[in-house]
Amino acid sequence: MIHVFGRPLRPPSQLTRLILLGVLAAALMVLDHRSNQLAKIRSALSLLAAPIHFLAALPARAGGSMTEFFTTRDALRSDNDRLQAEREILMARLQQQAALEAENNRLREMLGSATRVSDRALAAELIEVTSEPFTRQILIARGSRDAVSVGQPVIDAYGVMGQITRVMLATSQATLITDAGHAVPVLVNRNGLRALVFGTGAQDTVRVPYLTALSDIKEGDLLVTSGMGGTFPPGYPVASVTKIVNDPNESFLEITAKPTAHINHSKQVLLIWPGAKAPKAEASAKPERAAPRARAGAAR
Amino acid sequence: MTLSPQTKARLALVSTFLVAIVLSIMPGPTWAEPFRPDWVGLVLVYWCIAAPGRVGVGTGFVLGLAMDVLYGALLGSNALVKSLLAFLANRMHLRMRMFPRWQQAVAVMLLLALDQLLVLWIRGAAGRAPETLFYWTPSVVGMVIWPWLFVILRDVRRRAKIA
The missing domain is CATH 1.20.5 (Single alpha-helices involved in coiled-coils or other helix-helix interfaces)
Structure with a gap:
């Protein structure tokens, strides 16, 4: 009924179309936000998106190989x-x-x-496309067929980068620790003071709220993951404190920090399966998924 | 190889939209990110004004959905906003054609800013909205490049003989 390109528009009028499609879009949004039902559809659509991603990444890739070609001995x-x-x-x-x-x-x-067991890691390449404007997300060339799962930590050689928030078939999307909606539980490496690191949406700063003027924290302190919350395994560096402002009018210190991971110029990232948890979780997840497949599918 | 005029017109439309989509996800230097205009929105507005019989709410919906999938954004958010953008541009097409170029650019900026405002609301309701004022620069950049984009797309339209 809805012709997209080329055909003369007869009834339904544009207004009717707008209302119908608007309702459809709203339904999609609610479904996508509230439940997991659209994951399959998105996964399928992401395959269609792959050629466009490839096309968009082409100039950057060509630039990279050109510089590689012209590097001197x-x-x-x-x-x-x-x-x-x-x-x-x-x-x-x-x-x-x-x-x-x-x-x-x-x-x-x-x-x-x-x-503590050391964590299993898998190297993954970034797909060089931009994310939605003013979000801090990256696209990774590993997906559900590589057993990537939502909530999995993503690191690079220098520190924590973020966590997986969406898994498609061959790709997955990670939200970076600099995204305004992201928080990591951390410890001050020097003395074990617990804190949270929040993203700001800015390129290269995070903030550490909720610490009072009495807290023992200094500029240059390294913040490492505390392992609380269970998403990030303990002991990975997250950020180093760059600036502390103590405004007597405020009840908390205003602390900014810089992520230790090379968030804007890593081309490769590591996906980790937090060691002690991974095998157990897999073992318990498998039979559940294998046995009542039809019912699980219906319930979802 | 000769294409029928109908196919040629459709090909021209689809390829301009494809270029706009690729431009909007193409990686660039990080400092330039706030200055990237909403290419898809601009091209959509142009075709809604120039060929309201061919491009309308349906096209906006499909383009928006494509952006949602490519960005990994909330499915349907861009679809809703782009349908509304197409609807408004379609409604205004006769007036917009009469405007001098600069006034057209201002109108386009207002349309794009409305589009951004809706996206901001949706993102605020579904999670966290960006807090920086740079959020609004894409509409302004869109206004600045509109006259040039207009000339380029008009050329495409004339060559493809799209009414």
Whole structure:
């Protein structure tokens, strides 16, 4: 009934169309916001979107390969040298890591607390397209077929970047910690003071509200994930405090921090499956999904 | 290869919309992000004024839905807003054609700002709305580039012989 391109418009009039389509759009919005029912449709539509994403990312990718093509041998050499040196240092640190991890677990066992397992990680490439204006989101080239799930933490080599908020078949969308609607529970690494890191919507700043003037926090303090809330595993760096303003008129300090992750120029990210949780969650989720499939489908 | 005039016209329409969509998700330098105009909205408004018999609320809905999927935004939010934009532009097409170019640009800015206001409301209701005043720059940028875009699209329209 609704002709899109090309045909002469006869009744229904534009106003009728607007009302009908408006109601449809409102229904879609409510469904998408309140329930999970549109996930499948979105997943299917995302496959149609893939060629457009590819097209849009083309110039950036071409630019990248051009610079790669024109890098000189010298630059490559020095790069290689630098990376070698870096690797040596990291390897040296890693030698102790295994011993420390074992020691830490022994100590934790003696204290009767759960041992920590290192987290499983998967490298994922960013799809270089912009997100909706004034949101801080990224698109990742891994989806439900790589067992990505909603709520999964996304990090890069330097710190926490955000968490997965939407999973499509071959892609998924992550909300960054700088998004205005995002918060991470953290600890001050120096003394274990608990806090929350909120995004601001700005490119490279986050804020740490709800700390009073008596809190022991200083500029330069590193904030690491506390593991509370269960989304982010403990111990990953999130941000470092850049500025603290103590306004006597306000009941809380005004603290801004800078994310440690290279949020705007990472091309690769790591998806992690928080170690101790991942296998258990999978084990409990599988039979549930396998057995009453028809009923689960209907209930959803 | 000769295309029928009908096909040619349709091809021209679809390709301008496709270019607009690609432009609006193309990655750019982060500092330039607030200055990216709403390409889809601008092109939609142009066709609603220039070819109200072909492009209208339905086109707006489909384009908006495409934007929702590409952006990963709330499904239906852009669809609703773009249908309304198309409806208003369609309603105003006779008046808009009579306006001098600058006045047309101002009217387009108002339409785009209304579009943004609705998006702001929807995003505020569904989660958190952006707080910066830079949120409104895309409409202003849209006004500035409207005269040029108008000339380009008019050329496309004449070549494709879209009435």
